[in-house]
Amino acid sequence: MNGDEVTATLNRMADEILKANSGRPVVLIGIQRRGVPMARRMAIHIAEQTQREPQIGTLDINLYRDDLTRVASQPVVQKTEVPPNIDDRDVVLVDDVLYTGRTIRAALDALCDFGRMRTIQLAALIDRGHRELPIEANFVGKKITTKDSEVVEVRLREIDAEDAIYVMEKI
Amino acid sequence: MLKRKDLLGIQDLSREEILQILDTAESFQEVSTRPIKKVPTLRGKTVINLFFEASTRTRTSFEIAGKRLSADVINISSSNSSVSKGETLIDTAKTLDAMAADCVVIRHSASGAPHTLSRLTKASIINGGDGAHEHPTQALLDAYTIRQHKGRLNDLKVAIIGDVSHSRVARSNTHLLTKFGTHVWLCAAPTLMPVGVEKIVCENAEFVHLSHSMDEVVHDADVVMMLRVQFERMNESFFPSVREYFRYYGLTTARAERAKSDVIIMHPGPMNRGVEIATEVADGPYSVILDQVSAGVAVRMAILYLLLGG
Numbered sequence: 001m002n003g004d005e006v007t008a009t010l011n012r013m014a015d016e017i018l019k020a021n022s023g024r025p026v027v028l029i030g031i032q033r034r035g036v037p038m039a040r041r042m043a044i045h046i047a048e049q050t051q052r053e054p055q056i057g058t059l060d061i062n063l064y065r066d067d068l069t070r071v072a073s074q075p076v077v078q079k080t081e082v083p084p085n086i087d088d089r090d091v092v093l094v095d096d097v098l099y100t101g102r103t104i105r106a107a108l109d110a111l112c113d114f115g116r117m118r119t120i121q122l123a124a125l126i127d128r129g130h131r132e133l134p135i136e137a138n139f140v141g142k143k144i145t146t147k148d149s150e151v152v153e154v155r156l157r158e159i160d161a162e163d164a165i166y167v168m169e170k171i
Numbered sequence: 172m173l174k175r176k177d178l179l180g181i182q183d184l185s186r187e188e189i190l191q192i193l194d195t196a197e198s199f200q201e202v203s204t205r206p207i208k209k210v211p212t213l214r215g216k217t218v219i220n221l222f223f224e225a226s227t228r229t230r231t232s233f234e235i236a237g238k239r240l241s242a243d244v245i246n247i248s249s250s251n252s253s254v255s256k257g258e259t260l261i262d263t264a265k266t267l268d269a270m271a272a273d274c275v276v277i278r279h280s281a282s283g284a285p286h287t288l289s290r291l292t293k294a295s296i297i298n299g300g301d302g303a304h305e306h307p308t309q310a311l312l313d314a315y316t317i318r319q320h321k322g323r324l325n326d327l328k329v330a331i332i333g334d335v336s337h338s339r340v341a342r343s344n345t346h347l348l349t350k351f352g353t354h355v356w357l358c359a360a361p362t363l364m365p366v367g368v369e370k371i372v373c374e375n376a377e378f379v380h381l382s383h384s385m386d387e388v389v390h391d392a393d394v395v396m397m398l399r400v401q402f403e404r405m406n407e408s409f410f411p412s413v414r415e416y417f418r419y420y421g422l423t424t425a426r427a428e429r430a431k432s433d434v435i436i437m438h439p440g441p442m443n444r445g446v447e448i449a450t451e452v453a454d455g456p457y458s459v460i461l462d463q464v465s466a467g468v469a470v471r472m473a474i475l476y477l478l479l480g481g
Contacts, residue, residue: 063210
């Protein structure tokens with residue numbers, strides 16, 4: 001996927017989110033790190049369509065990981081900023097790649113500590129399969145078939161200076 | 172990741188390690204503002220607070236930090252433990268290790284007690300204050316508070332005033348701040364200034380200055396840190412009277428007004444109001460004393476996470 005395709009895909013997903021929630025305001029919560037700029041861009045698109053800016057937030061899931069004792073290097077904990085009073089709201093979690101589903105499991109646990117939302121939905125730019133948990137996305141940018149030995153890397157200009165998606169062999 | 176088992180002092184921490192702790196603490200501060208102030212990160216880990224000296228904020232702060240990370244926190248104080256039956260420190264430590272504690276926070280009146288424990292236990296040892304040696308978590312939370320208000324740790328003038336001779340806080344802060352190239356002025360009455368104290372930081376000795384005059388150090392300081400007069404450690408007379416001490420080394424309203432307009436006033440607590448600091452100053456607009464307490468929880472969460480998580 002190149003830069004234009006990434007933008008078009010994010011806009012399409014934002015439109016789908018609007019449609020599925022039939023105009024109700026949603027809260028977009030980006031999972032650190034690349035879910036954060038994704039959520040911001042989708043929020044801008046939704047604001048252009050509806051003249052109303054959706055609330056956005058960021059979530060760091062490292063404190064909720066189930067593999068903390070197993071990962072070799074300790075993850076750096078980034079900022080979490082969830083808007084106050086998200087009880088009874090419709091929340092869309094935004095992440096770049098949906099893979100095993102374990103990040104989303106952690107994100108669900110984290111979100112539930114902030115209250116009881118009306119719905120929690122999931123938007124992922126890439127769904128690469130290989131789920132280990134019963135988790136599916138409501139909004140998918142692109143579904144791709146991958147081998148377990150491959151790495152899917154989403155690059156966004158806010159962090160990586162370009163918009164692109166690469167599928168690479170693990171080294 | 173902190174590549175060490177224990178946190179024993181500031182002296183052997185690198186600048187990178189200190190910044191890593193402070194940056195992590197910034198992320199953790201948010202947890203304390205949530206409606207549910209708890210994350211599951213250290214579930215199943217056991218933290219033991221082993222306090223041989225009185226403490227309110229350090230012990231409570233470690234207990235809250237551990238509990239907000241879902242660790243099990245157990246408090247032991249010397250008066251209600253087997254220490255009162257004559258058990259040695261080493262046996263107490265081995266006992267706790269045999270119960271598979273993951274971390275022991277120790278405060279002891281003997282300098283070096285945490286270092287002794289660290290050689291004998293598998294558990295991570297955190298120094299919660301040892302004698303007049305070090306109090307690393309206090310220096311880290313002070314650095315966090317300074318960075319919060321001044322935006323940096325380098326190129327500042329910090330005046331540390333009061334009972335320098337009994338103060339581990341002064342030593343740990345001097346180690347930390349001089350590592351970043353901040354000038355530290357230690358100010359005390361001659362009887363409360365240990366001989367050769369400026370030599371405690373070998374590498375950055377040019378950043379440590381001594382003074383016996385409060386007015387000389389306060390007027391251009393960016394940070395004024397007052398130290399408690401530690402009466403409980405004084406078995407002889409160090410000054411003629413409390414009133415005289417306050418007149419010469421107390422932070423009065425008049426002295427605070429001669430300081431820089433953006434000065435911040437700190438105190439590690441507990442305060443002796445009317446001895447080293449006037450009530451109006453302690454509760455006044457320049458005081459960040461309660462910010463220090465809030466920072467303490469975030470910094471200790473970060474330390475527990477970096478030592479025990481993963």
